[in-house]
Amino acid sequence: MSEVKFNVEHINLHYGNFHALKDINMKIYANEITAFIGPSGCGKSTFLKSLNRMNDFVEDCVIDGKIEMDGVDIYKDMDGISLRHEVGMVFQQPNPFPKSVYDNVAYGPRIFGIKKKAELDEIVERSLRQAAIWDELKDRLNKSALGLSGGQQQRLCIARTLAVQPKVILMDEPTSALDPISTNKIEDLAVELKKDYTIVMVTHNMQQAARISDKTAFFLLGEMVEYGSTPELFADPQDERTERYITGRFG
Numbered sequence: 001m002s003e004v005k006f007n008v009e010h011i012n013l014h015y016g017n018f019h020a021l022k023d024i025n026m027k028i029y030a031n032e033i034t035a036f037i038g039p040s041g042c043g044k045s046t047f048l049k050s051l052n053r054m055n056d057f058v059e060d061c062v063i064d065g066k067i068e069m070d071g072v073d074i075y076k077d078m079d080g081i082s083l084r085h086e087v088g089m090v091f092q093q094p095n096p097f098p099k100s101v102y103d104n105v106a107y108g109p110r111i112f113g114i115k116k117k118a119e120l121d122e123i124v125e126r127s128l129r130q131a132a133i134w135d136e137l138k139d140r141l142n143k144s145a146l147g148l149s150g151g152q153q154q155r156l157c158i159a160r161t162l163a164v165q166p167k168v169i170l171m172d173e174p175t176s177a178l179d180p181i182s183t184n185k186i187e188d189l190a191v192e193l194k195k196d197y198t199i200v201m202v203t204h205n206m207q208q209a210a211r212i213s214d215k216t217a218f219f220l221l222g223e224m225v226e227y228g229s230t231p232e233l234f235a236d237p238q239d240e241r242t243e244r245y246i247t248g249r250f251g
């Protein structure tokens, strides 16, 4: 059994009067892919963003309970900036900066004070290799990232996240804007990256969760209904609501 990366206890989150997360308790394990599934609006993204305190930026958002990463309370004993250095995020729509490929990847390291060209060159190459896109981009490092295909942009965004050497990568529906070939590449990449990182992924695509995740959590109306090993959850769901959702008989 791998080590616990996040320990989540009694998380309740409100947007104003709206109770968006209801008493979430779970452990997320290192070097695994954990998938969050569930119908639209059930709180998957909200919970994902609570793991790197992106909700700090949402007015009227109040969170109670405890989330520990490697045993440290991320709300009490860490600041948001250091936390997000360690817990990177990739979004649904690839969002490269309107800069060159090189400057996109070097952006984070430069913010953290790395100035030497040789060092930045090394980080850019390493990150693009890890994101399985070095061969495609090595001759266009100085070209605008906006000229890349959607799938290439998403792998570039993953490289940008990797460049600051996080421990965890949160992915919020990272393939929903991509074609099947690009989706495949991102899925293969996620499986490769879990050797070195912990990956938590929101997906609308149950086949994707079944294909690549080690554990799956099913959310419904702000509750985490069921959580367990992916093959078991799909083959033998314990809760009737999970079964209805995964067999497409929901609503």
Ligand SMILES: Nc1ncnc2c1ncn2[C@@H]1O[C@H](COP(=O)(O)OP(=O)(O)OP(=O)(O)O)[C@@H](O)[C@H]1O
Binding pocket: 015, 018, 020, 038, 039, 040, 041, 042, 043, 044, 045, 046, 047, 058, 202
């Ligand atoms: N900033 C916000 N202010 C108020 N309510 C919000 C905010 N963000 C999300 N919500 C509400 O919280 C609930 C959960 O939203 P969330 O985006 O976490 O769901 P989700 O399961 O990720 O949905 P989807 O699959 O459609 O992305 C929804 O009812 C949503 O309208």
